Amino acid sequence: MNVEKTGGRLFGTGKCSGLSGTRQLPMIQKMVESMSQLQEEKGQLQEQLMALQKKLALRESDQQAVSTQLQTQGGTDLEKHRDLLMVENERLRQDMKRCEAELQELRARPPPCSECEHSKESAQLREKLAQLQLETEENKSRLAELDLEVHQKTDRLAEVELRLKDSLAEKAEEEERLSRRLRDSQETIATLKAQPQPIKYIIKTVEVDSSKTKQALCETEARNQYLQEQVGMQRQVLKEMEQQLQNSQHTTTQLKAQIMMYESELERAHGQMLEEMQTMEEDKNRAIEEAFARAQVEMKAVHENLAGVRTNLLTLQPALRTLTNDYNGLKRQVRDFPLLLQEALKSAKAEIGQAIEEVNNTNRELLRKYRRELQLRKKCHNELVRLKGNIRVIGRVRPITKEDGDGSEAANAVTFDSDDDAVIHLLHKGKSVSFELDKVFPPHATQQDVFQEVQALITSCIDGYNVCIFAYGQTGAGKTYTMEGTVENPGINQRALQLLFSEVQEKSSDWEYTITVSVAEIYNEALRDLLGKEPQEKLEIKLCPDGSGQLYVPGLTEFKVQSVEDINRVFEFGHTNRTTEYTNLNEHSSRSHALLIITVRGTDYSTGLRTTGKLNLVDLAGSERVGKSGAEGSRLREAQYINKSLSALGDVISALRSRQGHVPFRNSKLTYLLQDSLSGDSKTLMLVQVSPVEKNTSETLCSLKFAERVRSVELGPGSRRAELMSWSSQEHLEFEGSLVQTPSSARSYSSSSSGTPISRSSSIRRKLQTSGKMKPVPV
Numbered sequence: 001m002n003v004e005k006t007g008g009r010l011f012g013t014g015k016c017s018g019l020s021g022t023r024q025l026p027m028i029q030k031m032v033e034s035m036s037q038l039q040e041e042k043g044q045l046q047e048q049l050m051a052l053q054k055k056l057a058l059r060e061s062d063q064q065a066v067s068t069q070l071q072t073q074g075g076t077d078l079e080k081h082r083d084l085l086m087v088e089n090e091r092l093r094q095d096m097k098r099c100e101a102e103l104q105e106l107r108a109r110p111p112p113c114s115e116c117e118h119s120k121e122s123a124q125l126r127e128k129l130a131q132l133q134l135e136t137e138e139n140k141s142r143l144a145e146l147d148l149e150v151h152q153k154t155d156r157l158a159e160v161e162l163r164l165k166d167s168l169a170e171k172a173e174e175e176e177r178l179s180r181r182l183r184d185s186q187e188t189i190a191t192l193k194a195q196p197q198p199i200k201y202i203i204k205t206v207e208v209d210s211s212k213t214k215q216a217l218c219e220t221e222a223r224n225q226y227l228q229e230q231v232g233m234q235r236q237v238l239k240e241m242e243q244q245l246q247n248s249q250h251t252t253t254q255l256k257a258q259i260m261m262y263e264s265e266l267e268r269a270h271g272q273m274l275e276e277m278q279t280m281e282e283d284k285n286r287a288i289e290e291a292f293a294r295a296q297v298e299m300k301a302v303h304e305n306l307a308g309v310r311t312n313l314l315t316l317q318p319a320l321r322t323l324t325n326d327y328n329g330l331k332r333q334v335r336d337f338p339l340l341l342q343e344a345l346k347s348a349k350a351e352i353g354q355a356i357e358e359v360n361n362t363n364r365e366l367l368r369k370y371r372r373e374l375q376l377r378k379k380c381h382n383e384l385v386r387l388k389g390n391i392r393v394i395g396r397v398r399p400i401t402k403e404d405g406d407g408s409e410a411a412n413a414v415t416f417d418s419d420d421d422a423v424i425h426l427l428h429k430g431k432s433v434s435f436e437l438d439k440v441f442p443p444h445a446t447q448q449d450v451f452q453e454v455q456a457l458i459t460s461c462i463d464g465y466n467v468c469i470f471a472y473g474q475t476g477a478g479k480t481y482t483m484e485g486t487v488e489n490p491g492i493n494q495r496a497l498q499l500l501f502s503e504v505q506e507k508s509s510d511w512e513y514t515i516t517v518s519v520a521e522i523y524n525e526a527l528r529d530l531l532g533k534e535p536q537e538k539l540e541i542k543l544c545p546d547g548s549g550q551l552y553v554p555g556l557t558e559f560k561v562q563s564v565e566d567i568n569r570v571f572e573f574g575h576t577n578r579t580t581e582y583t584n585l586n587e588h589s590s591r592s593h594a595l596l597i598i599t600v601r602g603t604d605y606s607t608g609l610r611t612t613g614k615l616n617l618v619d620l621a622g623s624e625r626v627g628k629s630g631a632e633g634s635r636l637r638e639a640q641y642i643n644k645s646l647s648a649l650g651d652v653i654s655a656l657r658s659r660q661g662h663v664p665f666r667n668s669k670l671t672y673l674l675q676d677s678l679s680g681d682s683k684t685l686m687l688v689q690v691s692p693v694e695k696n697t698s699e700t701l702c703s704l705k706f707a708e709r710v711r712s713v714e715l716g717p718g719s720r721r722a723e724l725m726s727w728s729s730q731e732h733l734e735f736e737g738s739l740v741q742t743p744s745s746a747r748s749y750s751s752s753s754s755g756t757p758i759s760r761s762s763s764i765r766r767k768l769q770t771s772g773k774m775k776p777v778p779v
């Protein structure tokens, strides 16, 4: 419905008070529209009322018609029809009441100003109106139905009437006929009574005829009686209906009066509405006027603003001019910017180049200083080692073990000086002999203690030095324990590699290092590769074909190791090779020299400096004098080889310490193999292992004498030269008898250490020469 639409538009806009004049105009227009809407609604309601009144009038006429029918005939259908009409009347009355109530509501409703709740009311009213219209439509249809019914009833009533008339006519005719026959019969009886005897028979006949007639008469009378009763009853019903009709008439008059009243009220409401409309019209006019006035005021203000803006515009013009100038200036700057930028870039580049140059210079200077420091460090280290002695001799006394047995033979024969850890006292054949070495480790010294003493030597091989560590001593004195150790308590070999790994790791930011290992043994002057595929194969030591004078062993396996696991694998492999090769490993190992050769190659990232250092860890064969006990055959040969190689080692060390011109490296495979690691600025450590028990004192004495001699062949050419001495292979074996002799006792130079000793200055010169160059890989 368009009413709803308009309503929505009307009341959905909210309050009008407080709005500006220009906004109030459409508001007022909406109000006017709503007024006309309301009037329309009122008109529609009035039309509905009229229609209802008409319907009521129709119902009344219907009622009257029915009552007249009832007066004439009466009947149950008619009664029902009347009842229906009454019900319908009642419903219409209620409709009227509702319309009335709505009208009152309409009246009570305030003028449709701009409050929001009115829009709700209006919506409700519109809904109700729609309902009423629907109901009216329904009523109309029902009225049409009732009209049809009334027509049908009227037809049927006419029929009944006709039938009643016919029966009444028939009844009158029958009555007429019967009374005529009665009269005839009575007349006949009278004439017959007046007649003589013969006539008696006739009378009888007549009497007979008369009885029949009497019976018919009785029947007729009974019927008559019944019909009269029926008529009475009908009359009674008719009376009642009349009474009811009167009542309905009364009700109708009452309704009429009410309708009149409603009409008057409607008129009054209409009047009120007109008045309200009038007041609303006035309000509207007033609002329009107010809005107009406000609009005028606003217009005035706008005009004033416009004037202000105009003046502002006038004042802004010079500013705009300056801005335009600025803009043009900026434009020029932007145009020139690439040039400026290029210049700035050029100067920045120059500055950066200069800075880089400065940094490079600083770097070069730093590098130079670093190299100088490196040289200095090396020099200091060399000096320190020189002060300690390039060849050092350390003694280690093993603890007494179960294998030593018990009794006087297993008694301890070794004592130490509590104030000097370099002195050892040995009780041999009732006499105490004292020896002074560089250091002596007592039986309780741990593997770590020993390693602590040698670790400076080991790290020097990272700096490119060659190092040799020998374990010397009789079988069972603890050489293998010191070098290899046990799984739980490893010896120098494993600890050295671990230390090298950690040192290399520490330097990894500046240096790149690779560590390789070879494991070899020398048995009966034959060199074998314990990591090779053919361990029994004898290897040769050869001169490098490049003419550098370096030695190498063709075919000696080198394993690259990076972790402790790698070391263990290598040792395991070497050990397995040795085990499979010899049935009695313990015995064999005491008759051969075991070598672990570790090569450390390094490159300095920054300088490109390359170094190669070699660490030779040698577990020497047992130094006991087998030849003396009358051994024969292979045992004697083994002993001779061992004696020869150990004597050669003594000779070489002696020659090196006394700085002789000729060092007899070639006298044994061992010294020949280790030539590079024993000569020049290489460092050597002799670990002399001794047994502490009584039964081994002879061998202990020999070992300690050997140690002291090695140590006493002191550096320094002049003053010490008198101490220089040599030992031949014979001496190594026949040392036992010279216990009382001191190492300083005069001895002739061995023929093997031929040539005069070189002067100290020439030795130092040689050292400097060798220390300057990088070591090649000799093996």
Ligand code: ADP
Pocket: 397, 398, 399, 401, 443, 473, 474, 475, 476, 477, 478, 479, 480, 481, 482, 590, 689
């Ligand atoms: P070598 O290799 O000189 O023949 P070993 O190293 O085989 O002698 O030592 C012989 C025995 O003495 C081994 O059972 C070893 O465990 C033991 N031993 C050697 N030195 C020590 C020590 N410092 N502490 C404990 N036991 C040792």
Ligand code: MG
Pocket: 476, 479, 480, 481, 589, 590, 619
């Ligand atoms: Mg051993």
